[in-house]
Amino acid sequence: xxxxxxxxxxxxxxxxxxxxxxxxxxxxxxxxxxxxxxxxxxxxxxxxxxxxxxxxxxxxxxxxxxxxxxxxxxxxxxxxxxxxxxxxxxxxxxxxxxxxxxxxxxxxxxxxxxxxxxxxxxxxxxxxxxxxxxxxxxxxxxxxxxxxxxxxxxxxxxxxxxxxxxxxxxxxxxxxxxxxxxxxxxxxxxxxxxxxxxxxxxxxxxxxxxxxxxxxxxxxxxxxxxxxxxxxxxxxxxxxxxxxxxxxxxxxxxxxxxxxxxxxxxxxxxxxxxxxxxxxxxxxxxxxxxxxxxxxxxxxxxxxxxxxxxxxxxxxxxxxxxxxxxxxxxxxxxxxxxxxxxxxxxxxxxxxxxxxxxxxxxxxxxxxxxxxxxxxxxxxxxxxxxxxxxxxxxxxxxxxxxxxxxxxxxxxxxxxxxxxxxxxxxxxxxxxxxxxxxxxxxxxxxxxxxxxxxxxxxxxxxxxx
Ligand SMILES: NC(=O)c1ccc[n+]([C@@H]2O[C@H](COP(=O)([O-])OP(=O)(O)OC[C@H]3O[C@@H](n4cnc5c(N)ncnc54)[C@H](O)[C@@H]3O)[C@@H](O)[C@H]2O)c1
Numbered sequence: 001x002x003x004x005x006x007x008x009x010x011x012x013x014x015x016x017x018x019x020x021x022x023x024x025x026x027x028x029x030x031x032x033x034x035x036x037x038x039x040x041x042x043x044x045x046x047x048x049x050x051x052x053x054x055x056x057x058x059x060x061x062x063x064x065x066x067x068x069x070x071x072x073x074x075x076x077x078x079x080x081x082x083x084x085x086x087x088x089x090x091x092x093x094x095x096x097x098x099x100x101x102x103x104x105x106x107x108x109x110x111x112x113x114x115x116x117x118x119x120x121x122x123x124x125x126x127x128x129x130x131x132x133x134x135x136x137x138x139x140x141x142x143x144x145x146x147x148x149x150x151x152x153x154x155x156x157x158x159x160x161x162x163x164x165x166x167x168x169x170x171x172x173x174x175x176x177x178x179x180x181x182x183x184x185x186x187x188x189x190x191x192x193x194x195x196x197x198x199x200x201x202x203x204x205x206x207x208x209x210x211x212x213x214x215x216x217x218x219x220x221x222x223x224x225x226x227x228x229x230x231x232x233x234x235x236x237x238x239x240x241x242x243x244x245x246x247x248x249x250x251x252x253x254x255x256x257x258x259x260x261x262x263x264x265x266x267x268x269x270x271x272x273x274x275x276x277x278x279x280x281x282x283x284x285x286x287x288x289x290x291x292x293x294x295x296x297x298x299x300x301x302x303x304x305x306x307x308x309x310x311x312x313x314x315x316x317x318x319x320x321x322x323x324x325x326x327x328x329x330x331x332x333x334x335x336x337x338x339x340x341x342x343x344x345x346x347x348x349x350x351x352x353x354x355x356x357x358x359x360x361x362x363x364x365x366x367x368x369x370x371x372x373x374x375x376x377x378x379x380x381x382x383x384x385x386x387x388x389x390x391x392x393x394x395x396x397x398x399x400x401x402x403x404x405x406x407x408x409x410x411x412x413x414x415x416x417x418x419x420x421x422x423x424x425x426x427x428x429x430x431x432x433x434x435x436x437x438x439x440x441x442x443x444x445x446x447x448x449x450x451x452x453x454x455x456x457x458x459x460x461x462x463x464x465x
Contacts, residue, residue, distance in 0.1 A: 004077035012083030018178040020064035027073040039066040047358035050214030071109035083121040092300035107139015129231030133162040161193040166238035172356030176215045187234025242298040248283040250322040256286030256464025266464030286464040288444040289326035291353035293361035333461040342376035347412040350419025351383035365418040382408035414440035429456035
């Protein structure tokens with residue numbers, strides 16, 4: 001089956017590369033020529049464990065190609081994924097301009113020789129499936145190939161159908177999430193589209209493929225459930241999932257803040273209530289709050305959609321409020337421990353919004369750094385992967401970048417663990433403490449043992465403990 005994936009970001013590139021691994025013939029398209037050039041050379045423009053190797057495999061097998069020519073890629077494909085960004089506008093609405101440009105171009109490019117499926121993989125507001133259908137039709141109006149078929153009685157649905165196939169992968173484990181998803185959601189208006197997408201994903205659904213070395217199959221993975229539904233429900237499933245996960249984290253942070261006041265330890269509390277099978281322990285880690293490219297924008301978008309339909313989603317608004325407040329908590333702890341922030345040197349351990357990615361979109365570290373700089377502190381930063389991305393994307397943010405945890409700690413009055421990279425769990429506290437000016441450690445992710453940190457001579461401040 002021939003597939004075109006438009007947008008080679010975290011979602012598009014991983015989807016295209018994994019589908020090629022499964023034997024599909026894939027062309028990944030992007031407007032960013034630099035990215036396409038890198039990809040043709042077998043280099044991934046993003047950091048995602050195991051991805052480089054799979055890209056190289058696809059290129060060598062000859063069924064994974066990269067192009068800036070959308071029209072040619074559409075002509076060569078049966079299934080066309082739209083996987084471009086849908087970033088937030090200042091109003092909270094999703095910016096759909098990239099989706100719009102692609103949908104219209106797809107309509108203009110189709111040769112109308114076969115029936116194609118145009119699949120929205122980008123996270124889009126409810127109703128976007130119908131809107132994309134309208135835009136592809138608009139493109140078709142300018143399409144000479146369709147004009148001649150129309151003269152013979154052809155209708156738009158004879159040459160394309162729209163589907164929604166929201167993505168649930170997590171950056172940092174995107175490849176395993178693609179090969180072994182909890183479910184595949186397919187929103188359609190027509191059984192034919194559902195059947196073709198089911199066929200596309202068959203090796204994943206049935207788990208019949210040989211796993212790549214970088215993503216072995218766990219013993220308990222068997223068949224993957226497919227949820228086939230209507231377009232609006234598929235779109236809503238994605239928003240509901242992200243809104244729920246963001247709410248779960250905000251809930252843990254709210255409880256953590258109460259724990260701190262009453263003398264309870266959030267880690268113990270979560271251990272106790274997370275064991276309840278109705279609740280589950282995941283996404284209950286108290287810390288400096290959620291970030292990343294999805295939670296903030298998707299919760300804002302669902303709030304905006306609700307408002308458009310005259311509904312005030314109080315719970316979701318609180319999810320956002322609690323998160324905003326939580327990012328400020330490390331600064332409050334620094335004030336409490338150091339008293340004066342002005343003139344102090346603070347080191348931030350971790351800049352990416354979570355471990356195992358170089359993605360710094362809406363990362364809590366950015367806000368914490370900004371706040372400390374405004375208060376007159378000197379801010380140092382170290383991330384195992386994201387230093388370069390941060391320096392490139394935020395040249396005005398006056399962070400001094402360090403190449404490892406010990407050089408970050410040099411001259412610091414306090415250090416803050418902002419991202420729970422695994423290496424921070426094994427910090428050499430003696431070495432770190434030796435080069436510091438003061439010995440304050442704010443554990444913004446509760447990854448260290450307070451007793452061990454204090455035994456090493458630090459003042460320890462966790463979240464909710
Ligand atoms: N990142 C995640 O973890 C994640 C998870 C699930 C869903 N999503 C959703 O998937 C979508 C894509 O997210 P992402 O993180 O991969 O985005 P991204 O910003 O990393 O990548 C988007 C890519 O699209 C390209 N692009 C923009 N306009 C284009 C055009 N007209 N033609 C071709 N390429 C074009 C950009 O150059 C960029 O490479 C978003 O809607 C997002 O909400 C993301």
